[in-house]
Amino acid sequence: MKGRILEILKEADNTVSGETIGSRLGISRVSVFKHIQKLREYGYDIPSAPAGYRLLNEPDILFHWGFPGRETRIHYFRELGSTMDTARDLARNGCPGFTVVIAETQTRGRGRLKRIWHSDDGGLYFTMVIRPQIPLALCWQINFAASLTLVKILSTEYGIEARLKWPNDVLFKGKKIAGMLSEVEAEADALTYINVGLGVNVNNDVSPVEETAVSIKAILGKAVPRQRLLSAYLDAFEKRLDEGRLHETIPEWKRFSATLHRPVRIQTLQETVKGIAEDVDEDGALILRLKNGSKRRILYGDCFHR
Numbered sequence: 001m002k003g004r005i006l007e008i009l010k011e012a013d014n015t016v017s018g019e020t021i022g023s024r025l026g027i028s029r030v031s032v033f034k035h036i037q038k039l040r041e042y043g044y045d046i047p048s049a050p051a052g053y054r055l056l057n058e059p060d061i062l063f064h065w066g067f068p069g070r071e072t073r074i075h076y077f078r079e080l081g082s083t084m085d086t087a088r089d090l091a092r093n094g095c096p097g098f099t100v101v102i103a104e105t106q107t108r109g110r111g112r113l114k115r116i117w118h119s120d121d122g123g124l125y126f127t128m129v130i131r132p133q134i135p136l137a138l139c140w141q142i143n144f145a146a147s148l149t150l151v152k153i154l155s156t157e158y159g160i161e162a163r164l165k166w167p168n169d170v171l172f173k174g175k176k177i178a179g180m181l182s183e184v185e186a187e188a189d190a191l192t193y194i195n196v197g198l199g200v201n202v203n204n205d206v207s208p209v210e211e212t213a214v215s216i217k218a219i220l221g222k223a224v225p226r227q228r229l230l231s232a233y234l235d236a237f238e239k240r241l242d243e244g245r246l247h248e249t250i251p252e253w254k255r256f257s258a259t260l261h262r263p264v265r266i267q268t269l270q271e272t273v274k275g276i277a278e279d280v281d282e283d284g285a286l287i288l289r290l291k292n293g294s295k296r297r298i299l300y301g302d303c304f305h306r
């Protein structure tokens, strides 16, 4: 209900009476007042005038009612260990596809290859539970689609020309804006779910130790509302999956790649390999041309541009 009240206030350029809001939503004026009071407690600036209410400002908090149409599938937390863990529990308990777990901060945020993902206030940390009807072998395309979607949103909505570093880092001028982690469960060859977690440096101050990271705020010189970014992202990503064009993902991903055709060093849990990044195949594996002329296919690892 709070989401719908906010929608009505946003639509109207002017003050809207409690009676009008109530009749549009089929609730009493008193009930409208109670919801408005609650919204004010959360930081919404909604002064009352004799003629009714007006929305002057809203906090940048990712409450479920900020995502009309998705409210029941958004799980918002002030703080979590990791959104990956909460999403895994929800997925195992049968939550619907495109359930999204969001945390303002994480105490045990994790990255790829067992790294820590610092999750301070102002960043965007979320995990989506995806239940695509595809064979397990193709699930990597979802990861590539997830990072590709973010690059496209950054360009269309914010004018930021970001690029992709294999496998799924989002970079701006060589510095990392976002990272992605995914976890899969399957039965036999059928995917039960794939949880895709994204950490995006939005309005958080990236620590000076992380000199290879950058935030959207630092790029644009101003903070941006995370709710708008996340809404645009979820809409675009869900549409992309619904359209069933997953097979188009890798070719499109390559057009935004910062990795292809350059010398790279790949660190896996077992070894380091150097070569020229020649291609990415349909499974998302990186094809390296080694110094001795041979080719090497790498499925998982950390990539450093040299």
Ligand code: BTN
Binding pocket: 081, 082, 083, 084, 106, 108, 109, 110, 111, 112, 113, 115, 117, 124, 125, 126, 127, 169, 178, 179, 180, 181, 197, 198, 199, 200
């Ligand atoms: C990486 O680049 O190493 C991947 C980083 C992924 C971080 C996100 S933040 C939301 C989700 N929860 C986590 O604990 N990790 C992912």
